[in-house]
Amino acid sequence: MALASGAGVAAVAVVRVSGPGTRAVLENLIGSAPVPREASLRRIGGIDRGLVLWFPGPASFTGEDMAELQVHGGRAVVKAVVEAVLATEGTRLAEPGEFARRAFENGKLDLTEVEGLADLVSAETEAQRRQALAQSEGGLRRLYEGWRAELLKAQSLMEAGLDFSDEADVAEDATRMAGDVVGALLPKIEAHLADKSGERLRDGFRVVIAGPPNAGKSSILNALAKRDVAIVSEEAGTTRDVIEVHLDIGGMPVIVADTAGLREGGGAVESEGIRRAVSRAQGADLVLWIVDAAEPNPEAAPGFGGVPVLSVTNKSDLVSRSAAGSTSGVTMSAKTGEGLEALIAELGQRAGAGIGAHCAAPITRTRHRVELVSVRDALKRFVNHDLDSELRAEELRIAAHHLGRLTGRIDVEEVLGAIFSEFCIGK
Ligand SMILES: Nc1nc2c(c(=O)[nH]1)N(C=O)[C@@H](CNc1ccc(C(=O)N[C@@H](CCC(=O)O)C(=O)O)cc1)CN2
Numbered sequence: 001m002a003l004a005s006g007a008g009v010a011a012v013a014v015v016r017v018s019g020p021g022t023r024a025v026l027e028n029l030i031g032s033a034p035v036p037r038e039a040s041l042r043r044i045g046g047i048d049r050g051l052v053l054w055f056p057g058p059a060s061f062t063g064e065d066m067a068e069l070q071v072h073g074g075r076a077v078v079k080a081v082v083e084a085v086l087a088t089e090g091t092r093l094a095e096p097g098e099f100a101r102r103a104f105e106n107g108k109l110d111l112t113e114v115e116g117l118a119d120l121v122s123a124e125t126e127a128q129r130r131q132a133l134a135q136s137e138g139g140l141r142r143l144y145e146g147w148r149a150e151l152l153k154a155q156s157l158m159e160a161g162l163d164f165s166d167e168a169d170v171a172e173d174a175t176r177m178a179g180d181v182v183g184a185l186l187p188k189i190e191a192h193l194a195d196k197s198g199e200r201l202r203d204g205f206r207v208v209i210a211g212p213p214n215a216g217k218s219s220i221l222n223a224l225a226k227r228d229v230a231i232v233s234e235e236a237g238t239t240r241d242v243i244e245v246h247l248d249i250g251g252m253p254v255i256v257a258d259t260a261g262l263r264e265g266g267g268a269v270e271s272e273g274i275r276r277a278v279s280r281a282q283g284a285d286l287v288l289w290i291v292d293a294a295e296p297n298p299e300a301a302p303g304f305g306g307v308p309v310l311s312v313t314n315k316s317d318l319v320s321r322s323a324a325g326s327t328s329g330v331t332m333s334a335k336t337g338e339g340l341e342a343l344i345a346e347l348g349q350r351a352g353a354g355i356g357a358h359c360a361a362p363i364t365r366t367r368h369r370v371e372l373v374s375v376r377d378a379l380k381r382f383v384n385h386d387l388d389s390e391l392r393a394e395e396l397r398i399a400a401h402h403l404g405r406l407t408g409r410i411d412v413e414e415v416l417g418a419i420f421s422e423f424c425i426g427k
């Protein structure tokens with residue numbers, strides 16, 4: 001049992017119940033289970049009048065008997081309904097992600113679909129929502145199940161080759177056919193691994209604003225965020241902590257961080273701010289290097305460990321148009337807003353906004369990448385003909401094992417905890 005509608009008061013709250021005791025909860029609270037899968041307006045335990053939904057298993061989200069009580073969202077109503085449900089013998093509060101976990105355990109969802117659901121609940125932009133929905137509806141599951149079927153085919157051909165090892169031509173045919181199957185599969189896995197668009201979309205494109213003190217970094221952050229997130233002042237060394245905002249540029253999540261101005265000297269606090277700025281910049285997808293247009297000798301951007309740098313000349317309002325436009329990169333004024341649209345367009349383009357969704361479902365997590373690298377490496381060893389047939393067959397088993405971990409078919413107990421704890425209570 002859980003309050004699925006989350007913390008805080010809403011107009012309507014949803015209490016979700018799953019498990020074999022669900023029918024007993026309904027009998028205790030509303031007298032009887034209503035018509036399955038149809039909303040019924042009922043008195044609920046003398047507490048409220050609300051909509052009741054009854055999903056007898058296995059045709060439910062978790063695959064078990066389930067019910068929903070949709071009641072008025074007031075604190076007293078919710079508290080009384082939750083207590084009334086818990087009063088039924090055997091009922092308890094659900095752990096975070098427990099409904100999804102049961103759906104997984106009952107074969108309703110595979111691990112990639114569960115991850116898709118978690119991402120759907122936390123999606124912040126349209127492109128993230130689309131990607132998460134497709135994954136939650138089996139985009140990756142179907143892809144990986146197809147590959148698993150190919151692997152099984154190759155495995156059985158290799159086994160046949162081993163069984164007929166005294167009939168050289170039969171054995172050779174079977175082994176060659178297994179090689180063809182893997183030979184066709186490997187480039188598909190390589191192409192899938194080469195596509196980083198899914199992880200980038202899920203994680204967001206990370207931009208760090210860096211530059212000398214007082215160049216207008218915090219003013220640019222505020223202009224991008226369209227609100228006063230960071231303190232701006234004419235004093236050099238204003239920003240110390242890294243300040244982050246989440247932007248949605250054409251459906252792409254872009255995470256912009258403002259940092260302390262980089263300069264020599266300064267006190268201990270400022271030095272720590274500078275250390276954080278540099279470390280953040282080195283982990284970014286893009287650094288915006290901000291300089292003051294009125295500065296006669298603008299400081300050149302240092303290297304940030306190979307991270308691409310886009311030069312931004314700010315305070316264009318302080319200089320004549322021709323002087324401001326002469327530098328490379330973006331020229332803008334955080335004060336007047338001139339050039340801001342151009343900066344946003346450039347960020348969107350670099351983040352990959354507007355690129356239509358890739359046809360195939362992409363990798364969205366490091367977990368997928370790690371398992372698929374193991375699959376690929378085993379298959380590469382398989383195609384290496386220096387190994388004997390026994391060892392090559394073993395490589396196929398290793399590949400199938402890692403594919404199984406990906407979809408949750410085999411020994412995933414250690415990853416389950418990590419995945420399901422991402423969910424909020426009630427999911
Ligand atoms: N009120 C409410 N809204 C909700 C949910 C919910 O649990 N309750 N969902 C919660 O995530 C999502 C909808 N997801 C659902 C997924 C499967 C089933 C379900 O009953 N599946 C059965 C029957 C399928 C069918 O008839 O097509 C099954 O899989 O066997 C229900 C909701 C979003 N909206």
Ligand SMILES: Nc1nc2c(ncn2[C@@H]2O[C@H](COP(=O)(O)OP(=O)(O)OP(=O)(O)O)[C@@H](O)[C@H]2O)c(=O)[nH]1
Pocket residue numbers: 212213214215216217218219220231232233234235236237238239240259260261262314315316317318332333334335336
């Ligand atoms: N004229 C003009 N002034 C600006 C512009 N952008 C920022 N300023 C001013 O420049 C000063 C410094 O701005 P901040 O945004 O605090 O600069 P910063 O780079 O974050 O500074 P630190 O955090 O100290 O490194 C403030 O007085 C701003 O009002 C601009 O485009 N034009």
Ligand SMILES: [Mg+2]
Pocket residue numbers: 217218219230231232238239258259260261
């Ligand atoms: Mg600042």
